[in-house]
Amino acid sequence: MSVLATPSVENTRSRLVVDLDAITRNYKLLQKQTPSAETSAVVKANAYGLGADAVARRLAKEGARTFFVATVEEGASVREALGDPLPDIWVLNGYRAKDRPLYIKHRLGPVLNQPGETNQFRAAPTGPCAVHIDTGMARLGYGAGDISGLLNALQNLDVSLIMSHLACAEETASTQNVRQLERFTALTNALPETRLSLSNTGGVLLGERYHFDLTRPGIGLYGATADLNADNPFEPVVSLQAPIIQLREIDAGDTVGYGATYVAHSPRLVATVAAGYADGLPRALSGAGCARIAGLRAPVLGRISMDLTIIDVTGLEQEIAKGAVPEFFGPDLYQAAALDGTLPYEILTGLSVRAERIYKGAT
Template identity: 35%
Template sequence: MRPARALIDLAALRHNYRLARTRHGASALAVVKANAYGHGAVRCARALAGEADGFAVAFLDEALELRAAGITAPILLLEGVFDALELADAVRHELWVVVHHEAQLRMIETTPLAMPLHIWLKVNSGMNRAGFVGADVAAAWQRLQASGKVREITLMTHFARADEPQVVSTAEQLECFEAATQGLAGTRSLANSAAILGWPRAHRDWARPGILLYGADPMPGEANGLQPVMTLESAVMAVREIEAGDALGYGGRFVAERRTRVGLVAMGYADGYPRSVPDGTPVAIDGQPGRLIGRASMDMLTVDLTDLPAAGIGSRVELWGRQVPVNRVATAAGTIAYELLCNVKRVRFSYQD
């Protein structure tokens, strides 16, 4: 069996959820959109079902998958619904629904509903991607109340730069949100992962932890005690030696400066490992620090075994996990941990609890 696998530590997932809830000090929706950031939405939701206050997904199909798997806790649709049929499904499955633009608001006003909804009314406080602005917030809140189809309203916003604690825009967004929602009844939800960890002023009634659940710390320094949930690993499948001056792999990017012992690893960009990482990107080989050499290809990549004489065929290679933080690989690839985790595919998934 090909040794490439993603090992998912569900105990670490629960640890991270508890940390988020403790730091925030109030209720928290576990964000499991995008197949739980590549970790498996159903398995992660089931692992959290005994303690999570609810879940958040991007859209209806993701919510229905959880309901079909027996998840009965509240589920929030972060994108809201796209038409009246989806709105009816949201009511049928007792989903909470974000409303962030005029067409969605009008849809609620004009569609007969079997029961009232819990609506999350989104405020555009400065990200300028989705949500109502300024006086439009109060007008939307009043229309929802007047519709007779809403049992509760939660007022929410989303931060653009909460992971940059030195930048003033998060404080400005907080002020904008407070001004737009002043005097409006309803619970509040502001804090994403970075705000949970770094912006106590943003802690309100509901938190929405996402990336932190999976152990990738969104804040500089990575000192918040999160535990990595996914370990992406494989094994050395062949070994060869190349001489000084020999080029290795596609494009000949790596040229050996000395006689080099090369380990061929069953992992590539078709599995989700980023092709863009440079020579020297960290790996762990049988628990020892190692480095990638040569360009990652579709199914294989190569590592330097020269200074690890005991390593050989069958040696375990961690691409990211407890020894190699996914953030370090993401930085080397010029991207973010979210993208790497969401892109993992084709490998076997193994769950431990």
């Protein structure tokens, strides 16, 4: 086992490279799927971990006029990034009277989910509101039994949008989608005429019946769908890059990483890269995932540790000498999610703030 000369590294910090041009192309693809509906952008959870300010600015430049966030604090941040009073920013997690100053200052719209919120809002409205009705997810929203009370509560309020959320949109054959569509149609027929919204990314892909007046894609903007087994029409938008900080040759029989879980069966060239699970690499990729160097696979060897990951770079010496940097995720995002027993949502939102955000296509 011997340590080799390592390419000069000035910065050992991991970098999250976000391709805003690819996000734009995904947005336009979603628009093309729904020509009769407005395509909004869900930028909650810091745009699924990729940076809500940069993403919202780019999409607003491309014509997006409606954004959704989870909390009033997220809404305030997005409004400050956009500056322009024109885009609507809706807060999904409901209205609290204590947040009224933020709603007014940042021109945010609440999504009213239950009678208590609506009563607080009616006492001192801040402007237009949206209403969420539950059609089969039992998570947020007015239930079918609340509709008569909702009709009374909405009198004299400026209701701009009525929405619901699909529970099984990624399962195209699920009868739950049809049930929710039918319930949404029946319930909204009893409510004041206004714009309607039912579809997330999966709902967009279900077809025109689900599109109504406004769609709310999230994960599709960021390059994925919720179904790991379906064809993905969206472009990858993110890669986690980490510099090589040590190269070494190991011999047959040498072990790698915590627990000595990898044993070399032949001489290998291995690289230690400056990223681990503290940067957002799931430990489930240990001994199973890979990085890519100049597009070529470099398998992860042994266990991923907090700050470091060891990869097999045998045969990739020329690419490393030219300065190629290991990259994780990108086209391997689905594989990473499958190995981790999760979904792309969790991988993306779990990316660490330690990784420096770099934006391709930023203006």
